[in-house]
Amino acid sequence: MIIPTKITISEAEWEIMRVVWAHQTVTSREVIDTLDNKMNWKQSTIKTLIGRLVEKKALKKEKYGRKFLYSANISENETVRSFSEDILGRVCQKDNGRVIQQLVEKSVLSQEDIEQLIIQLQDKLINAPVEVPCECAPGQCDCHVA
Ligand SMILES: [Zn+2]
Structure with missing residues (x-):
């Protein structure tokens, strides 16, 4: 692969x-x-x-x-992963949370899926920054507009 x-x-x-x-x-x-x-x-x-x-x-x-x-030649798992990373890379990093929230809202999730998500989010919460930094080029998002 x-x-x-x-x-x-x-x-x-x-x-x-x-x-x-x-x-x-x-x-x-x-x-x-x-x-x-x-x-x-x-x-x-x-x-x-x-x-x-x-x-x-x-x-x-x-x-x-x-x-x-x-x-x-390419695995389904890796291809899906690269595709979802690509989606997140297309918006300002500050908006990644909103995109994920929309995905969660639209998804049909099992009890187990939701439990896994909660565990994953609780782990992430420990080291999460208060605010996500913007890494866009000035002019490609609203972050730099005063
Ligand atoms: Zn930005």
């Missing part, structure tokens, strides 16, 4: 990756069959997306008999 930090995966490509992550190895036929109902994409669209993911090295392509097998 390679670290996916430099690999950007589009929304459409993500649909393909989910199929591969769920199956370990797949043929393009299996991806097409899996996404047939959900996405209503043409076969050629799916093949193009798979080709792009191979080019980006997100997928590994191997010849197996007369067909090609695809497997993931």
Whole structure:
């Protein structure tokens, strides 16, 4: 597995990756069959997306008999992590708390999920600063406006 930090995966490509992550190895036929109902994409669209993911090295392509097998080069966990870090990196650091609150509000969470979050937040609280510093370039957020 390679670290996916430099690999950007589009929304459409993500649909393909989910199929591969769920199956370990797949043929393009299996991806097409899996996404047939959900996405209503043409076969050629799916093949193009798979080709792009191979080019980006997100997928590994191997010849197996007369067909090609695809497997993931990047783990789902790491890719999701890098994606959520990317979201937080797109707003002022001072607003990270608000973004997380919105995510919590929108999420369907189990009792156990919530207990884990409470434990995590209580740990964070011990060393949390009173105020989060802004690390934006002046002019990219409201922090520097007097
Ligand atoms: Zn800022």
